Amino acid sequence: MDSIIIQGGRPLNGSVEASGAKNAALPLLAAAILTDQPVEYHRMPHLRDITTMITLLANQGADVSMDDQGRVRVDTSSSNNPEAPYELVKTMRASALVLGPLLARFGRARVSLPGGCAIGARPMDMHLKGLETMGAVIRVEHGYVDATVPAGRLHGARIAFDKVTVTGTENLMMAAALADGETILENAAREPEVVNLADSLRKMGADIKGDGSSKITILGVSSLAGAELSVIADRIEAATYLAAGLISGGDVTVRKIEADLLDAFLARLRDAGAGVEVGETDGESWIRCKSNGRLNSVNIETSPHPGFPTDLQAQFMALMCIASGSSVIRETIFENRFMHVQELRRLGARIVLNGNTAVVEGVAELSGAPVMATDLRASASLVLAGLAAQGETVISRVYHIDRGYERIEEKLGALGASIRRNTPHTDMFRRPDIATD
Numbered sequence: 001m002d003s004i005i006i007q008g009g010r011p012l013n014g015s016v017e018a019s020g021a022k023n024a025a026l027p028l029l030a031a032a033i034l035t036d037q038p039v040e041y042h043r044m045p046h047l048r049d050i051t052t053m054i055t056l057l058a059n060q061g062a063d064v065s066m067d068d069q070g071r072v073r074v075d076t077s078s079s080n081n082p083e084a085p086y087e088l089v090k091t092m093r094a095s096a097l098v099l100g101p102l103l104a105r106f107g108r109a110r111v112s113l114p115g116g117c118a119i120g121a122r123p124m125d126m127h128l129k130g131l132e133t134m135g136a137v138i139r140v141e142h143g144y145v146d147a148t149v150p151a152g153r154l155h156g157a158r159i160a161f162d163k164v165t166v167t168g169t170e171n172l173m174m175a176a177a178l179a180d181g182e183t184i185l186e187n188a189a190r191e192p193e194v195v196n197l198a199d200s201l202r203k204m205g206a207d208i209k210g211d212g213s214s215k216i217t218i219l220g221v222s223s224l225a226g227a228e229l230s231v232i233a234d235r236i237e238a239a240t241y242l243a244a245g246l247i248s249g250g251d252v253t254v255r256k257i258e259a260d261l262l263d264a265f266l267a268r269l270r271d272a273g274a275g276v277e278v279g280e281t282d283g284e285s286w287i288r289c290k291s292n293g294r295l296n297s298v299n300i301e302t303s304p305h306p307g308f309p310t311d312l313q314a315q316f317m318a319l320m321c322i323a324s325g326s327s328v329i330r331e332t333i334f335e336n337r338f339m340h341v342q343e344l345r346r347l348g349a350r351i352v353l354n355g356n357t358a359v360v361e362g363v364a365e366l367s368g369a370p371v372m373a374t375d376l377r378a379s380a381s382l383v384l385a386g387l388a389a390q391g392e393t394v395i396s397r398v399y400h401i402d403r404g405y406e407r408i409e410e411k412l413g414a415l416g417a418s419i420r421r422n423t424p425h426t427d428m429f430r431r432p433d434i435a436t437d
């Protein structure tokens with residue numbers, strides 16, 4: 001399997017462009033199922049998860065084409081197989097995003113249950129309960145969700161989520177776009193990716209209000225049309241590059257990203273003593289993060305947007321590993337999202353875990369070592385720690401990183417990192433079986 005090899009201790013300087021957001025692109029691709037007209041996408045990132053979603057759509061009979069400029073075209077007019085098989089779903093939980101659109105368009109769907117996940121149990125109960133409230137009849141058997149709509153068309157409903165769920169909100173919003181009547185989603189996710197989906201559905205002709213708040217109102221329409229959709233910038237990727245500059249004692253600017261996507265993260269970086277600037281040049285927004293030579297310890301607690309994102313918890317922990325003093329990091333979204341702790345310890349970090357709380361005692365220096373990536377964002381934290389560590393860090397199982405970071409070695413290399421990928425010849429064509437975020 002591929003590994004990434006980093007010689008740490010070099011400050012990163014310069015600028016890098018944010019890619020399109022994986023977590024925005026996935027629901028936007030699923031939304032193509034809602035119309036029999038072609039949908040075109042801009043700023044589609046080249047990532048393993050995107051390939052999985054495209055394969056899923058093609059497997060249903062969609063016609064998909066793409067170019068190397070990040071433009072993708074999906075035409076589901078001849079889709080006739082409303083199924084998401086285990087082989088694809090097990091590699092990416094977000095495959096469940098096709099469930100709502102399939103039911104709305106075809107009145108039936110067969111979607112594999114995703115199975116276990118490294119960062120927590122991650123059930124789908126709220127997706128299923130919401131669709132049932134909208135008139136779907138759902139049976140879960142033989143590892144599959146088998147769903148039909150006896151009335152032929154889903155109907156509007158008032159749905160209050162017990163807990164904020166991002167893909168749950170997206171799934172039901174897509175289903176409601178073609179349902180009969182009004183749907184109100186309460187305690188809805190407010191993530192920017194949800195807003196990107198709502199904007200996209202509106203371009204396709206949907207009637208949606210309130211996205212970005214915790215109450216979203218959708219008035220179903222009888223059909224949606226094709227459209228040109230743009231994927232927003234990847235705030236998690238951008239934040240990871242800003243953190244890379246900071247942890248290495250450098251000065252990194254990420255271009256083509258609006259700072260308001262990252263308010264909570266940038267506030268914590270400022271608390272940690274980073275020089276954070278945001279601005280716009282020639283109509284292009286950017287964020288700059290400059291090290292002042294030392295990091296202060298800062299406490300964080302993850303929470304749904306606009307709180308501190310769980311997808312940046314691991315990366316922030318890497319920063320805190322070399323901060324002065326101790327910081328308390330609480331994970332409130334996923335029960336098992338501390339897989340990186342053991343690996344960071346191998347690099348010399350001092351971290352004590354107690355349930356959903358980690359206490360990180362900053363050390364003066366990390367030292368390179370072989371480590372193993374366990375999930376997507378945990379891998380990113382190991383890359384960050386490796387950039388700061390003295391000597392060589394070898395990160396194995398990097399297929400996790402490829403799910404969410406486009407050309408990471410190239411982008412970090414352009415900023416001055418000494419980083420390379422080792423691909424054993426025999427592994428070049430192997431596809432890993434994983435179930436992750």
Ligand code: UD1
Pocket residue numbers: 022023024026093094120121122123124125126127128163164165166167168193310311333334335437
């Ligand atoms: C999305 C993101 C992921 C991010 C997560 C939280 C995508 C493709 N992935 O994942 O990167 O880490 O949001 O910001 O956008 N839950 C239930 N029942 C359900 C659904 C969720 O109990 O039916 C629980 C989950 O186990 C978790 C919490 O709700 O504890 C939030 O999960 P959710 O927001 O649904 O995560 P995803 O949408 O899967």
